[in-house]
Structure formats: structure tokens, C-alpha cells
Amino acid sequence: xxxxxxxxxxxxxxxxxxxxxxxxxxxxxxxxxxxxxxxxxxxxxxxxxxxxxxxxxxxxxxxxxxxxxxxxxxxxxxxxxxxxxxxxxxxxxxxxxxxxxxxxxxxxxxxxxxxxxxxxxxxxxxxxxxxxxxxxxxxxxxxxxxxxxxxxxxxxxxxxxxxxxxxxxxxxxxxxxxxxxxxxxxxxxxxxxxxxxxxxxxxxxxxxxxxxxxxxxxxxxxxxxxxxxxxxxxxxxxxxxxxxxxxxxxxxxxxxxxxxxxxxxxxxxxxxxxxxxxxxxxxxxxxxxxxxxxxxxxxxxxxxxxxxxxxxxxxxxxxxxxxxxxxxxxxxxxxxxxxxxxxxxxxxxxxxxxxxxxxxxxxx
Amino acid sequence: xxxxxxxxxxxxxxxxxxxxxxxxxxxxxxxxxxxxxxxxxxxxxxxxxxxxxxxxxxxxxxxxxxxxxxxxxxxxxxxxxxxxxxxxxxxxxxxxxxxxxxxxxxxxxxxxxxxxxxxxxxxxxxxxxxxxxxxxxxxxxxxxxxxxxxxxxxxxxxxxxxxxxxxxxxxxxxxxxxxxxxxxxxxxxxxxxxxxxxxxxxxxxxxxxxxxxxxxxxxxxxxxxxxxxxxxxxxxxxxxxxxxxxxxxxxxxxxxxxxxxxxxxxxxxxxxxxxxxxxxxxxxxxxxxxxxxxxxxxxxxxxxxxxxxxxxxxxxxxxxxxxxxxxxxxxxxxxxxxxxxxxxxxxxxxxxxxxxxxxxxxxxxxxxxxxxxxxxxxxxxxxxxxxxxxxxxxxxxxxxxxxxxxxxxxxxxxxxxxxxxxxxxxxxxxxxxxxxxxxxxxxxxxxxxxxxxxxxxxxxxxxxxxxxxxxxxxxxxxxxxxxxxxxxxxxxxxxxxxxxxxxxxxxxxxxxxxxxxxxxxxxxxxxxxxxxxxxxxx
Numbered sequence: 001x002x003x004x005x006x007x008x009x010x011x012x013x014x015x016x017x018x019x020x021x022x023x024x025x026x027x028x029x030x031x032x033x034x035x036x037x038x039x040x041x042x043x044x045x046x047x048x049x050x051x052x053x054x055x056x057x058x059x060x061x062x063x064x065x066x067x068x069x070x071x072x073x074x075x076x077x078x079x080x081x082x083x084x085x086x087x088x089x090x091x092x093x094x095x096x097x098x099x100x101x102x103x104x105x106x107x108x109x110x111x112x113x114x115x116x117x118x119x120x121x122x123x124x125x126x127x128x129x130x131x132x133x134x135x136x137x138x139x140x141x142x143x144x145x146x147x148x149x150x151x152x153x154x155x156x157x158x159x160x161x162x163x164x165x166x167x168x169x170x171x172x173x174x175x176x177x178x179x180x181x182x183x184x185x186x187x188x189x190x191x192x193x194x195x196x197x198x199x200x201x202x203x204x205x206x207x208x209x210x211x212x213x214x215x216x217x218x219x220x221x222x223x224x225x226x227x228x229x230x231x232x233x234x235x236x237x238x239x240x241x242x243x244x245x246x247x248x249x250x251x252x253x254x255x256x257x258x259x260x261x262x263x264x265x266x267x268x269x270x271x272x273x274x275x276x277x278x279x280x281x282x283x284x285x286x287x288x289x290x291x292x293x294x295x296x297x298x299x300x301x302x303x304x305x306x307x308x309x310x311x312x313x314x315x316x317x318x319x320x321x322x323x324x325x326x327x328x329x330x331x332x333x334x335x336x337x338x339x340x341x342x343x344x345x346x347x348x349x350x351x352x353x354x355x356x357x358x359x360x361x362x363x364x
Numbered sequence: 365x366x367x368x369x370x371x372x373x374x375x376x377x378x379x380x381x382x383x384x385x386x387x388x389x390x391x392x393x394x395x396x397x398x399x400x401x402x403x404x405x406x407x408x409x410x411x412x413x414x415x416x417x418x419x420x421x422x423x424x425x426x427x428x429x430x431x432x433x434x435x436x437x438x439x440x441x442x443x444x445x446x447x448x449x450x451x452x453x454x455x456x457x458x459x460x461x462x463x464x465x466x467x468x469x470x471x472x473x474x475x476x477x478x479x480x481x482x483x484x485x486x487x488x489x490x491x492x493x494x495x496x497x498x499x500x501x502x503x504x505x506x507x508x509x510x511x512x513x514x515x516x517x518x519x520x521x522x523x524x525x526x527x528x529x530x531x532x533x534x535x536x537x538x539x540x541x542x543x544x545x546x547x548x549x550x551x552x553x554x555x556x557x558x559x560x561x562x563x564x565x566x567x568x569x570x571x572x573x574x575x576x577x578x579x580x581x582x583x584x585x586x587x588x589x590x591x592x593x594x595x596x597x598x599x600x601x602x603x604x605x606x607x608x609x610x611x612x613x614x615x616x617x618x619x620x621x622x623x624x625x626x627x628x629x630x631x632x633x634x635x636x637x638x639x640x641x642x643x644x645x646x647x648x649x650x651x652x653x654x655x656x657x658x659x660x661x662x663x664x665x666x667x668x669x670x671x672x673x674x675x676x677x678x679x680x681x682x683x684x685x686x687x688x689x690x691x692x693x694x695x696x697x698x699x700x701x702x703x704x705x706x707x708x709x710x711x712x713x714x715x716x717x718x719x720x721x722x723x724x725x726x727x728x729x730x731x732x733x734x735x736x737x738x739x740x741x742x743x744x745x746x747x748x749x750x751x752x753x754x755x756x757x758x759x760x761x762x763x764x765x766x767x768x769x770x771x772x773x774x775x776x777x778x779x780x781x782x783x784x785x786x787x788x789x790x791x792x793x794x795x796x797x798x799x800x801x802x803x804x805x806x807x808x809x810x811x812x813x814x815x816x817x818x819x820x821x822x823x824x825x826x827x828x829x830x831x832x833x834x835x836x837x838x839x840x841x842x843x844x845x846x847x848x849x850x851x852x853x854x855x856x857x858x859x860x861x862x863x864x865x866x867x868x869x870x871x872x873x874x875x876x877x878x879x880x881x882x883x884x885x886x887x888x889x890x891x892x893x894x895x896x897x898x899x900x901x902x
Contacts, residue, residue: 255866
């Protein structure tokens, strides 16, 4: 047995050696403590949807000397919960991706070290939900709205719905597909939108009516949008039959961007009276190894350069007032004047119960 | 023995115990009362009930459909057999996101069944069951078929000569020899369907939830660690129960089998009956396995300008207009293969050692317990292990939370049981006297193992590594938690593409899935081919 173990240990060591040589990105690029090159790493922890173009990240390195390393771990909720679990010995310096539906959970757990980012005066005041303490800095906003398939409604000479109440009309019977509020963030956003529109007691009644008007619930956005919604590229292939879907206000521009050839008009539209606004925040993690680098990164996240780069990478809207939207957004996107909102502490207090009663009303 | 134990203690037992402990301890006191609290909730009971019965039904259905397949693959020669054997294993490694899409195309609205008979099965239990068969077909064909092809048909013939009827001969000779493999396969299928996650989520819609889905939700979404801990313990208990039953069935029938070279046992089908059987199996493979895969290929080629390779071309660039990736999606293939290679080697070393230790006659009760322990990772959700890693491997020298090695390690955890399960029946079937003879002739234990066991189990090793490799290629759960955006694996890349709207993204997701299928099929084919000429020495 002894020899076997030795033999195996050698084999294991060799195997690990081989895979390192194969270059699984095995080089450990942790903070190198600013050597002669003065290049130090700052680590951003985020969810899977985070994206920034290479040029912009390089510009940050040029400006500050810090190299950005991005860690993504799961969806927004899972990523935040992992930070809460590792509180005190975080995996990175800055966390990006706590939105207003999760904000209270992050703040109550004391995840962040307060820091007032440079240039905060340029950021829209209504997004600064922690303006008193500056534990988090707003970075982007996005609207969760019902999207409609333009062709479907044009063919039938029917006006698409514009508000939550419209969705209850018999004309739109069996047309809407939405996501599970318990597992999907657009699903939750839409539920919160109905709470904002119909009140904390009225929303249940609203959903009862919506259910009898034939709303379909699937588990995630991917399935709702790509398989059930007739206006998306995937849905067309799948012969989808629901012309209304809960998605984002930025979905139509994305449809245009990724179509080949690009159409002159977006195939889908946004029902602007059905929107719930999401605001995403970033904060300096408590126990960060590179606090100075983390602060520099927070400043950078609300800089004009990053804010203007963001829309085409994450399909969200900037919070900085001086950041210009790309043409794709102004031409094909929808402006949402009065999005529904619910105060973060209210969400924290009631979310579980709202989702529970929603589930028993709509799903079971 | 020491190495597998250490590996499991460090990368499985410790993280899982830590996360469960965090859920069950409050202010330094164990709160076992929580177990009762959670288990008396009606919604949790619903979840438990659904998990159990769908797993039982899925297992029965899979065995029913796949056992004839195992026989056909083991005993018949037909053109394209090797290719088909590789292809039926592909589903097993496809990310569930992709499988869900393929199945919706078949069972959902406007799908094949809908057009033929107006039947729609999506968001029904049938969709879940059929997808489980699709996933696990290969498990049965490979574990049972692998052994079946090495059973000497002359034994059955001898029984016939001695006057036994065809059925009796089969029942007395072949069935006892096969039983452990069938039990092992059934157990695996049950475990997989019991812990099914993606399939249930996508095809069942929000109305159905398995234990695994619930654990994920409680841990990752709600951070309700107490509930998650209780559910994890329930899953542990269930898996432990299954394993105990399994160990008992295997122990009852441990006979040394006379294994022969599979090339000698298969021949072209003769007579109408055998041809019908072959045709029936091929048809079931076509409908259940090839058709869903075909849908993906079709969609990957179906561009707005007619059929073409535009989506595949798009995969080569890191995307000029708004990058989904820092690297071209094609690079994900290289990443996946490297991870899979590392994971396979780790799994083979750990699993091989464990299997060798478990076959020694002197293996006492303690070691047998270890046998069961090795299977436990299959019954623990990726999110539990992933979150366990987060809170345990966070201090030097073991701060592995952001290291790439965690990916193959986590994948190897799932691969090891396969290696053990496939090698154990064959190793146990090796006649001990051969080893004794070698020892008498002066061979060291290692030399005896190399000269006696290895040639006999070479095929099992290949099958095992094929499984480990395939599992690693398609593994998604652990990979999500180990966040290195500069080198996403194929399943992660597919999921990211599916997570954005727009035709190009959808098309690229389908194209990448097709590539993933091809990569898997090719890897598995290569493994099938590796069998050197020396295996003819049996």
C-alpha cells in the first residue's frame, strides 16, 4: 500500500504539473504588492452580468497604476450572498451589483466601508439611496418592463398595452409571459412594480385577475425571452406564441445590435407604464486588502469614461448626468418617465412574504 | 488509501460540514430542533415527496428504455457502433440550459409532438422524465453494456447444452453476473434524478421543485442557511440509504467473473427477432437522443439569411460591438478541455487508488464505509460545496477561493464516484488467485497490480476516464462559483450567451452547444479507440 500511495502521489503531482503547464490561467495574479513596475491589482467582485470593455479597463490602469481583476460568481443574489458569507475576509476589494432589491441585506450585514466617491455631485440624486453614509455608490439603472412584439400587434391592428391595468384587458388574454419572482430578478422586479402600482394589499387582487387573464409563468428570463416571446430572435425560431414578455427597457436596442443585418427599426417595443426601476450599487468591501485601489476603482466606476462605456456592455443606463447615451439607445430605446419604485427597506421587510403569497397565488 | 481519504476530508467533508454547521449552530450551541421545524413545513414536505417519486419513475423509465440498448451495444456488431456509443454519451455532459432548450423544441409548442399529434408536454412531469432518460441513457448503456460485452457467452451456451431453457440460462448465468452492474447503474440514475436541478427548473416550470432546487434557492438566493442545512442533511440521509441498499445487493453477489475480450462476444444480428430488437433500439436512440441534439445543430445553422455558418464565424471574435467576453468564445473550448484533463487525472488517481484499496480481501468494515463515502458528493448540491469552499478555503496556505485549481478539484469530486463505480465491479471480479500466483512468483504488490489487475481493468479505466472527462466538460454548478472571467468554460459561455437578447447571441449559444457536443463526442471516440492492441492478450 505504501508504494501505491507514493506512486499515486507522484502521479498526482505530475498531473497537477501538467495542467499548470497546460496553462489553465494558472499564474496566480494576486496583489503583487507593487513591485518595480508599480503595478498593483485591485479586485472587483461582481455577478455574471458585469462587463467592461478592455480599452476602458486599460485606461484605468494607465491613470492609476492599478490592474483590475474581475471575479464573477453567479447571479446578483448569489454573488451578494457569497460576499455576506465571506464577510471580513473578502475575495476582493470592491463589490459591484447590489441593487435596490438587495441593498438592505448588504447594508444590514455591514459589508461595506463608507467612502464618498469623487465626482458624486455629477450623479443623479434620486439614485443615491445611501446619501447619508455613502456606504454604497450608485453605478447604473435599468428598467424592468413588459416588451411587446411589434409585428404581432401591427398584424392585428391592435394597440399594445401601456400600463399594468391594460394587461388585465380581455384583448390581451393569454399573451403575457413572465418569470418566477422567487428565482428571477426581472420576475421579482415586475412583482415589485405591481406592488408599487396597486399597493401592498391590492397587488394580490391584481395578480388574481392577471392569472385569470392567462399570464404564463416560466422559471427564468432566458426561457421567457428566448423560448416563449414571439418578438425575440430565439422565439421566432421556436415559433413562440406570446407577444408580451417581462424583460428590460434596453432589450429592443439589444435585439437591433445583435441582428444581422441590422434592421432600421427595433422588432420589439416597451410598454413604458409597466416599469420597475433597478439601481445597481458598488461599495468598498470591509476588510479589503487594497483599500486605496478600491477607492480609485469606485471613483472610476462613476467617471464619464466608464459611464459612457457601460451601456453597450451591460445594457443599462448611466447614473452620471454628464454621460451621453450611445446612439443605439437614443434611437431604439424607450425613455421611462415614471418608473415604479419601492423603498429598499420596505423591500427587505416584505420581500419574502410578497414572493410567498405570489407563489401560492400564481404558481401553485 | 491515505490520499483519497485526505482528498475527501479536505475538499468535501470539511467544507460541507462547515456550511451545515453554520446553519445548525447559533451562538455556539447546536440547534437540532431546527430539523423538526423545517421538516414539518408543508412546502418542504411537498418538495421531498415530488423529489422521491419523480426519481423513482425516471429510474424505472431509464432502465426500461436503456437495458435493451445495453444488450444491443454489448452483443451486436453494426456499422457506426462506436460513433453511436460516443454520441449517446453526449447528452450526459450537455449543460442543462441547452438540454432544456432542445427538449422544449421537441415537446413544447410547435415542437415535433405538437405538429404530429397536437401533444404538448412542456411544464408537465413527462417532460422531466423524458429529459432524465435522455441524460442517463448512457449511464446504463456504458456501465451495464461495458460488463455485458465482456461476459463469456459460452457460459450461457454451456447451460443451454445442459438442458436449461433460453430464459432459465439467462436468468441463472447472465443475470447474476450482471446484477451488480445493473444495480450500480440504477443507483447512479436514481442519484442523478434525485438531485436533478436544471432539468426540473427549465422543463417543469416554477410549479415543480426538487430538493436540489430548494437547497440552491435557500442557500444562494435567500441565505437561509438553517433550512438549507436541514435539507442537505435530508439529502445526505437519502443518499446514504440508497448506498446502503446498494452495498447489500453487491455483497450478496460477488462472484469472480470470467471476463473475455469484448471483440469476441459481439457479432452481427441474426434472424428477424434480433434485427427487430436492433431496429427498435436504434429507433429509440434516434427519437430520444439524436433528435434533441439535432434540433440544436439545426438552430445553430439557421441564420436570418438562410442556412450557413455565420454564428460559428461570430464565435471567433471577442465581439467588436459590445463584448460579452474578454476573450473570443472559441477560447472557452481550450479552457474546458484543460480543466477536464486536469479533473480526469485527479479523479483517476483518487478513484483508482480508492478502488484498489476497496478490492483487497482484508478490507474491513471501515473501508466499506469509505466506499459509500465516495459516492456522497453525487448527493450533495454544487452550491453547498461551493459555499463551503468559500468559508473554509479562505486562509493561506489554502486560500484557493480565486484559484483555477478549484474547478478541476470540484469536478473531480463528482468524477471520482464514477471511476470507483466502473472499476470496482471489474476489479472485484478479478480472480484473487492470479494475484496470489504473482505474489508467489516474487512480484511486489505494485508489480502484481500492474501485471494482473491493470490489463484486466484497462477497459474499465477507459470507460471511467471517459465519464470523468465528460462530467467535467459539462459541469456547470461548481464552475459558476469559481469566478475567472478571463477563462470561461463552454457551459458558462453558453449560459452567458443565452442570458442576453438578440439573434447573434442566441445563434452563438446554439453554435457553442453544437461545438460542445462535437468536442465531447470526439473525446469519447478517442477514448474508445485508445484500447491498444494489447487488450487482445486476454
